[in-house]
Amino acid sequence: MDSLNRQIEMLEKEHTYYEETINLRKKQFHTLLVSADEILYSIKQNREGKEYEWIKALDELTEDLTQDDETDIDDNEDDKEDGILEDKENLIDNDYVKIDFKPLYQCLHIYDVLGESLELKNSYEEIRRQQASSILTTPFSLKSKDNLQTFKTYINDIVGFFIIEYIVMNSTQNFRSKVWIDSLWELTINKTRDNIALQLGDCESTDLFLEIKNIVIVFIQTLESFNYTVTKLLDLMIILFERYSRLLKQQYSSQLSQLIQNEDFIPMVLNSADEYEKLLNAYTLQENSEVILQGFPRTLEFSKSFPESCIIVKTFIQKFYQFIQGFTQNYGEMDDLLKKSLDSLLLDDLNGSLMRKMKNKSIKLTQIVQIYYDMEFYIKACDEFEQELSRRKSSKTSSDINLAHIKTKFIDSQKMAEEKIFDIINEKIDMFVDLSGYNWMPDKASTEPSSYIQDIINWLETIISTTLTNLPESIKSFVYFDAFNHLSSSLLKYLTQQTSGTQKMNIYFVETIDKDVANIESFIESLNNPMILDCFTELRQIINLLLSPNPENFLNPSIKNRLYYSVNIHPLIILLEKLLKGHENNKIALMFNNPLDYNRRKNIENLIRVLKQQYSEQLMRQKELLVEKSQKQANKNLERVFDKR
Incomplete structure (x- = not known):
């Protein structure tokens, strides 16, 4: 009887010990969960250093953890795990983030021994669902750089959340459901895409767009490396790119239109070697040695708005490709957007502004002649624009953007300038005659x-x-x-x-x-x-x-x-x-x-x-010919009607 009482007393002590251990592990596990938002900072730091080494370290960790038997945790396995976590490139144990998963594995082991694994699993899922909901409803703004930190926090929380999900799912057995995680991920990316697209409506800065793009690219690449499907996020990048290109186009369209509107159209004068160097940055001036040796000041054939327009167009191209940097997909769509935007910039804004200037009733003959000269250089500048596009385009883009149709439009506009010269001269002659x-x-x-x-x-x-x-x-x-x-x-x-x-x-x-x-x-x-x-x-x-x-x-x-x-x-x-x-x-x-x-x-x-x-006979004959022509056309129309029947 005494022996039985001692056994009962021992079991009660063991039960108390396990209950205390469970409560302790629950607290440790809660600490693990709330540490998720610190992970992205580690990601960012490691990407700024050796871009993909931390992913390799994480893969090694995941492989080792997957091979472990959570029901048989011993000191050797702990030492092995600790050895990996001590690596300086380790994502979850470095100078900025320290997350210990051992309490989770011990909780899993204890709940499994007690036969309450399902309770832990359900409790964990509910907590994670609440955390996901809290993250997705976190407000952020993209109106200005002052609000950018709220967006970074929003993205960091999502990344940290799903990296933990990835690690836990791949280091445990039958604890995390891939279907459940994929479903939550699908909900998250849909909500994230909609939230970002909505907030982009307030963004009016192209520089801020670039910062947003860089954050989203790191977000996409990071989660893609953890085998999350990012197709819809790539669609978000297209949305972001479309709005960026529209804002960029609007910004540089305004600059071009204002430049042409304020131009007096007189030959440009170079006063120093510094001005000459600045000009060469805008356009490669073809001059023979005799002209160069003339020194300064020197009068050029084109007006000052020509090189300034070239700078605007080249800067537009540069800004466009700044956005594409870091992409590995969707080059076709982005090239199409660039082509449309560049066409509009050169045709509607630059050429269109020059055309409107020519149609101004108060324009002088000297100004029209200067526009004619400028058009000649704009035609040549298209070759430099093509070179700039070719130099900056990605190697993944198969074909170059051809500007032959832009040249054709400039040639047509030059002909219009030529006709305008004749019109002004003829108006002057009419004035003399009157x-x-x-x-x-x-x-x-x-x-x-x-x-x-x-x-x-x-x-x-x-x-x-x-x-x-x-x-x-x-x-x-x-x-x-x-x-x-x-x-x-x-x-x-x-x-x-x-x-x-x-x-x-x-x-x-x-x-x-x-x-x-x-x-x-x-x-x-x-x-x-x-x-x-x-x-x-x-x-x-x-x-x-x-x-x-x-x-x-x-x-x-x-x-x-x-x-x-x-x-x-x-x-x-x-x-x-x-x-x-x-x-x-x-x-x-x-x-x-x-x-x-x-x-x-x-x-x-x-x-x-x-x-x-x-x-009179001549007029009558012309009338008869006109009637005859009309009758022939009517007969042809009737024949077409009968043929269709």
Whole structure:
């Protein structure tokens, strides 16, 4: 009986010992759980040193712990485990983090002996679920750098939580369910992705975006190394990248637009070698040795906005690729985003701003010419932009970004600048013609060419030799051609106008116009440019016909084809009628010196009658052709309808 009492007393003491041990292990285990948030700091420190060695150490630890039998923990295994944890690269035992898993393993052993393993497992899962919920509902902000620490804390807590889950699951048997952890991980990444995407709406700093990106990349790479699925987090990086690129594009678009808007478009002047070096950082200037030896100051062909634009574009590319650094996936999507953003920056903002500047009604000829020169350099700069893209792109990107279509747009814009040059010159010519001050009914013909004609010639010579001096010879020749062609058209339009005071003219007025046109023709011949010689052909032939004593010869096909082949019927009718009205008071005058005698008037009247008939027939024929064309098109449309049926 005494022996039985001693055994009962011994069992009671053992039960008390185990109960105290369980409570102690529970406290130690709780300490283990609340230490999770310290792990990420260790991760960060180790990544800043030897990037992946700590992962190798952790893998060795996990392999050893997995091989251990938790039901047979002895001093040898503890020594082996301690040896691994003492390694300086060990994730869970270093100068910053010390987490001892032995209390957990001992708890597992004790609960297993007591047959209460399920209770511990359920209790552990509930605690971890509460901890996960607490972490995911932790508020953070991405509005400014001052709020960034709240985001770091949020990410650190998640990383620490799931690293512990990984270690515990792989170092125990049937304690942690992979399905349960994967389910919790899925919930976590969905919630994390949504939270970050929501908070990014408040972020307006590209530099802050880069810091956020770096934190998220470490987050992804860390948990991926622990075999967690990170596909949805990579999708988050695309969301982050899209918003970053949009913000970056907005920032540099504003800079480009403001730069072009404030540009005066005058040639850039280099005043020192330092300015020259800064210029070379923006654009590789191709100069021969003679130009370089000229020293400073030195005037360049382009305006100062050109190199500044190049710096903005290159900085944009650099900032873009700064974000991509650290990625190992999704290069295709990011290249597509870069291409779209760069296209928009170069086409909508740079080229678009230049186009809007050219369309400004107050722009000067010198500014348009400068834009033309700048466009030439923007076309060349596309090659440097391509080189910058190629230099910075990842080796994982298979193809280069080609900017040939950007060059084409710049070439089109340069042609528009060329056309704008012609338009401004033509507007100036129109102004000269409008201020010509012709007397349509003079008492006698002028003995000298009109002064405005000489003003036009002098002005054209001046702008060709100064403002347009650096343009290609082909364009300068075309400037002359377009200017004189427009002057000829303007004079003919001026002569055929039907406004008050211009509805009649006399022969002396025609002789004055003849002298002015002859002066222009003389200047054109001095240019020795065959392309310009025919600009005044129609006007010259009309004047010759008006001055001819036999205007009826126009109806003779052989004479017309030889002398009046460029004359159109309609303006000729108007001018002949004006000439008749100018001499209507001389209908029955028989004086020898009458500038428009009776027979000549009759010939002109007959000519007008025949020309009007021809013009009417011409209009009728054009109308018939138009109806015929419309009918053919209607028949084709009907045939298509029947074919579809």
